[in-house]
Amino acid sequence: MSEHPLLEVRGLQKSFDVTKGFFKKEKQYLRAVNDVSFTVQNGEVLGVVGESGCGKSTLGNLIVHLHEPTAGKIVFEGIDMSALSREQLRRQRADIQMIFQDPFSSLNPRKRVFDIIAEPLRTHRDLNKEELQQEVLDLMDLVGLNRSFLNRYPHEFSGGQRQRIGIARAIALRPKLIICDEPVSALDVSIQSQILNLLKKLQKDLQLTYIFIAHGLPAVKHVSDRIAVMYLGKIVEWTTKEELFTNPMHPYTEGLLSAIPIPDPTKRKEQRPLLEGDIPNPVNPPPGCKFHPRCPYKTEICMQVEPEFTDKRAGHFVACHHPLGAEKQAEKKL
Amino acid sequence: MEHALLTVNRLKTYFYTEAGVVPAVDDVSFSIQKGEIVAIVGESGSGKSVTSLSVMGLIEEPGKIVGGEILFAGKDLVGMSMKKMRELRGNQLAMIFQEPLTSLNPVFSIGNQLAESIRLHQKKNKREARKIGIEMLKKVGIARPDKVYDQHPHALSGGMRQRVMIAMALSCNPQLLIADEPTTALDVTIQAQILRLMKDLIEESGTSILFITHDLGVVAEMADQVIVMYGGQVVEQADVYTLFKEPKHPYTKGLIDSTPKIDEWKEELVSIPGTVPGPFEFPEGCKFADRCPFVMDKCKAERPTVTKVGKGHEVRCWLHGEKVVDLNERASFT
Numbered sequence: 001m002s003e004h005p006l007l008e009v010r011g012l013q014k015s016f017d018v019t020k021g022f023f024k025k026e027k028q029y030l031r032a033v034n035d036v037s038f039t040v041q042n043g044e045v046l047g048v049v050g051e052s053g054c055g056k057s058t059l060g061n062l063i064v065h066l067h068e069p070t071a072g073k074i075v076f077e078g079i080d081m082s083a084l085s086r087e088q089l090r091r092q093r094a095d096i097q098m099i100f101q102d103p104f105s106s107l108n109p110r111k112r113v114f115d116i117i118a119e120p121l122r123t124h125r126d127l128n129k130e131e132l133q134q135e136v137l138d139l140m141d142l143v144g145l146n147r148s149f150l151n152r153y154p155h156e157f158s159g160g161q162r163q164r165i166g167i168a169r170a171i172a173l174r175p176k177l178i179i180c181d182e183p184v185s186a187l188d189v190s191i192q193s194q195i196l197n198l199l200k201k202l203q204k205d206l207q208l209t210y211i212f213i214a215h216g217l218p219a220v221k222h223v224s225d226r227i228a229v230m231y232l233g234k235i236v237e238w239t240t241k242e243e244l245f246t247n248p249m250h251p252y253t254e255g256l257l258s259a260i261p262i263p264d265p266t267k268r269k270e271q272r273p274l275l276e277g278d279i280p281n282p283v284n285p286p287p288g289c290k291f292h293p294r295c296p297y298k299t300e301i302c303m304q305v306e307p308e309f310t311d312k313r314a315g316h317f318v319a320c321h322h323p324l325g326a327e328k329q330a331e332k333k334l
Numbered sequence: 335m336e337h338a339l340l341t342v343n344r345l346k347t348y349f350y351t352e353a354g355v356v357p358a359v360d361d362v363s364f365s366i367q368k369g370e371i372v373a374i375v376g377e378s379g380s381g382k383s384v385t386s387l388s389v390m391g392l393i394e395e396p397g398k399i400v401g402g403e404i405l406f407a408g409k410d411l412v413g414m415s416m417k418k419m420r421e422l423r424g425n426q427l428a429m430i431f432q433e434p435l436t437s438l439n440p441v442f443s444i445g446n447q448l449a450e451s452i453r454l455h456q457k458k459n460k461r462e463a464r465k466i467g468i469e470m471l472k473k474v475g476i477a478r479p480d481k482v483y484d485q486h487p488h489a490l491s492g493g494m495r496q497r498v499m500i501a502m503a504l505s506c507n508p509q510l511l512i513a514d515e516p517t518t519a520l521d522v523t524i525q526a527q528i529l530r531l532m533k534d535l536i537e538e539s540g541t542s543i544l545f546i547t548h549d550l551g552v553v554a555e556m557a558d559q560v561i562v563m564y565g566g567q568v569v570e571q572a573d574v575y576t577l578f579k580e581p582k583h584p585y586t587k588g589l590i591d592s593t594p595k596i597d598e599w600k601e602e603l604v605s606i607p608g609t610v611p612g613p614f615e616f617p618e619g620c621k622f623a624d625r626c627p628f629v630m631d632k633c634k635a636e637r638p639t640v641t642k643v644g645k646g647h648e649v650r651c652w653l654h655g656e657k658v659v660d661l662n663e664r665a666s667f668t
């Protein structure tokens with residue numbers, strides 16, 4: 001492992017101005033990403049999970065530089081990205097690629113499969129016609145697209161095949177980091193696992209690093225090494241996948257896990273506790289711990305003091321005043 | 335057998351498009367008993383939504399019901415006059431959709447829309463309707479129902495809107511509620527709340543539900559009976575316990591195996607090969623033939639008929655000719 005992590009995010013913030021009305025003096029801000037810090041090592045897959053409005057997509061967009069951060073740093077391979085010039089940034093983009101959620105709107109309908117996959121190669125690499133053709137065909141083999149599709153248009157393909165085209169485009173330049181923003185949520189169940197298997201295989205074979213964004217834990221479980229759970233712009237828990245699924249420490253993670261429907265009617269969860277309430281409006285978040293209005297374990301302190309994001313157990317980071325685990329064990333004994 | 339509330343018998347709904355005739359629902363039969371939850375599972379293009387729209391009498395040009403009957407409380411809904419159908423809808427038949435924002439009118443208040451159906455179908459005056467409406471909102475777990483009654487749809491979250499839709503649908507005590515992917519657009523913690531709410535409400539009222547979904551997890555949590563559709567046909571139906579324990583159609587088996595399970599750790603996820611064919615691309619014989627790991631010569635030549643393999647358990651597959659095959663013992667999808 002190299003001395004510095006591939007990606008380091010420190011105190012990252014992104015606020016959007018959502019002031020309504022022309023004459024309002026007081027500005028209103030939506031803090032989509034609010035003081036987020038984490039690292040991603042080379043060859044690692046970080047899953048980022050959270051419900052709508054938690055800021056996970058904004059986080060992805062910040063890392064590929066589609067948004068300018070309001071505060072904080074994104075350090076890629078030891079270099080602060082905000083310090084880069086336009087030209088340097090353009091070159092850096094070759095190293096960070098993105099796979100989008102909706103394969104129907106992320107592919108240009110007027111371009112043939114060949115041109116879609118070849119585009120990043122044309123922009124960033126100097127290849128002659130034969131080399132380009134060969135490179136595109138190799139990429140199509142790699143993602144399981146039939147070579148005969150080369151001159152077809154996106155509308156002729158199903159969602160799963162389109163997502164393969166998007167993946168081929170994303171890996172064309174052998175990027176060091178790929179942001180996968182909900183790459184399977186728009187696909188049919190029987191196709192989702194095909195794409196997840198493909199992403200995992202490519203990650204292993206090409207030693208890629210992913211940040212894998214999804215709204216549910218089942219989707220990230222298969223590919224991730226580590227998982228970050230987000231709630232209202234903050235990471236509330238960050239640990240290895242095994243640890244997260246077996247010993248969730250944040251009550252929100254516990255709620256997310258217990259809300260997943262189990263595909264086995266003999267295990268119906270009539271009695272299982274469910275999280276109550278709705279996700280609060282992110283423009284006007286609650287004071288103290290942002291999760292407290294929905295938390296079954298909340299006490300006085302949670303309503304006033306925002307918990308710090310700290311290492312509670314050998315690399316298991318949680319932002320909670322009453323992390324599950326230790327206390328729960330003690331309760332059981334009583 | 336008791337008299338079923340709804341019996342769909344050899345229903346055929348075709349769409350006459352410029353490109354040709356699409357048999358969206360092709361010879362579908364099933365029935366729903368009083369107080370029962372029947373789930374239709376299938377992927378995009380399986381015909382599950384068209385089946386439900388046929389029952390509601392909401393098929394529009396170029397679609398047409400070309401065969402079969404839909405017996406609801408003893409009356410055939412096929413060919414029923416618009417006027418009579420309108421009386422049934424809202425009173426005895428109700429429907430909720432996937433995206434509550436598009437089914438609510440943005441310019442009218444929640445109360446206005448809720449009261450409309452109550453006044454129309456129950457012949458109540460404005461004040462009585464308001465009282466019933468607020469009571470309904472309370473019933474579906476909306477805090478401060480009298481305030482929400484006067485709000486407009488945009489002011490509510492997705493989960494709240496779906497609660498309002500459910501309140502509207504149940505306000506006239508329908509005998510049958512058709513729910514078309516009611517939780518697909520919702521976050522997982524909200525989905526769990528809505529599913530539990532639906533279950534509690536119908537336990538009280540004895541309403542039957544036809545539940546359309548693509549998620550087998552949701553099916554396992556909710557359904558009594560399950561209908562699996564593929565390519566406009568019912569490929570398997572059974573009670574929920576039998577279906578998950580002993581699936582007999584390779585497609586059902588593939589769907590169950592490829593649904594992610596949170597307590598299972600695998601190197602590679604199970605997936606069904608290929609994609610759902612387009613409307614004109616289904617194979618001649620069995621529609622699932624080119625994705626099926628058990629495919630035989632007969633499957634490619636001849637469309638399978640329905641075989642009874644157990645009590646209330648039917649499957650459309652040639653595998654179970656002379657004797658019933660146990661798919662769990664066969665290595666199938668990888």
